[in-house]
Amino acid sequence: MDFSYKEKGLIASLGVTLLIFGWYLYGAFSKLSLNPEPPGFVEIIILIVWVAVLESIIQGFIALKNKSQLEDERDKLIEKISYRYGYWFLSAGIWFLMVQILFDTRFDHLPVLTTPNGMFHLLLLFFVLAEVTNFVVQLYYYRKGF
Amino acid sequence: MSQQTLAEKVGVTRQTIIAIEKDKYSPSLEVAFKISNEFDVALETVFNYK
Numbered sequence: 001m002d003f004s005y006k007e008k009g010l011i012a013s014l015g016v017t018l019l020i021f022g023w024y025l026y027g028a029f030s031k032l033s034l035n036p037e038p039p040g041f042v043e044i045i046i047l048i049v050w051v052a053v054l055e056s057i058i059q060g061f062i063a064l065k066n067k068s069q070l071e072d073e074r075d076k077l078i079e080k081i082s083y084r085y086g087y088w089f090l091s092a093g094i095w096f097l098m099v100q101i102l103f104d105t106r107f108d109h110l111p112v113l114t115t116p117n118g119m120f121h122l123l124l125l126f127f128v129l130a131e132v133t134n135f136v137v138q139l140y141y142y143r144k145g146f
Numbered sequence: 147m148s149q150q151t152l153a154e155k156v157g158v159t160r161q162t163i164i165a166i167e168k169d170k171y172s173p174s175l176e177v178a179f180k181i182s183n184e185f186d187v188a189l190e191t192v193f194n195y196k
Contacts, residue, residue: 029161072158074171142161145170 005066006075007142014135020051021128027119036115049142078141086134091124147184156180 003011024047028039041059097119149167153160156177163169166181172183182189 004159006159006161035195067165070159073174073177074158074162145165145168 004142005062006071006113007057007139008066010064010135010139010142012062013055014132014139016051016055016058017046017128017131017135020054021124023124025121025125025128028117028124032115032121036117038117038120053113077137078138081141081146082137085137086104089133090126090130093129094123097126152181152184155184 113119149160149163153163155177156163158173158177158179162173166173173174178189178193184186185192
């Protein structure tokens with residue numbers, strides 16, 4: 001299968017996001033009951049730096065192997081559409097959490113999620129899923145067209 | 147004319163030219179005019195509305 005420069009970059013970003021945040025969130029959700037406090041600021045910064053460094057290295061390799069890195073109107077249009085889907089997904093997630101808090105129906109079956117640590121990681125999960133939606137929608141439109 | 151040459155002349159990527167050829171993308175008017183100008187033909191000779 002022949003992938004364009006943009007598609008290779010998207011696959012790399014998707015892989016890094018799933019790998020690093022997936023690994024982090026899996027660990028965080030499996031240890032939620034042990035710690036009710038959210039993680040420290042430094043811990044989150046380290047996580048984000050890991051993603052940024054890994055992504056930059058992979059994108060650098062991809063750029064080296066591709067002569068043309070031009071971005072045109074089709075790329076911008078696909079990016080615009082994908083951001084809209086990502087925004088809807090993020091909004092839905094945040095509304096879901098807001099409704100849970102407003103109506104005090106917060107995860108009755110999983111009380112550990114009502115701790116600050118649980119809420120923090122649920123929010124982070126929705127941010128990551130919104131980003132993943134953004135990448136997947138872009139890949140879909142690059143393949144399918146519109 | 148190769149897809150790469152046309153892409154460079156029009157100012158888009160080769161992937162966009164491929165997508166237009168495969169009917170997977172409708173270009174902006176600006177790009178459509180640039181393509182027809184490159185071939186020195188009328189716009190409706192290259193593109194038609196379905």
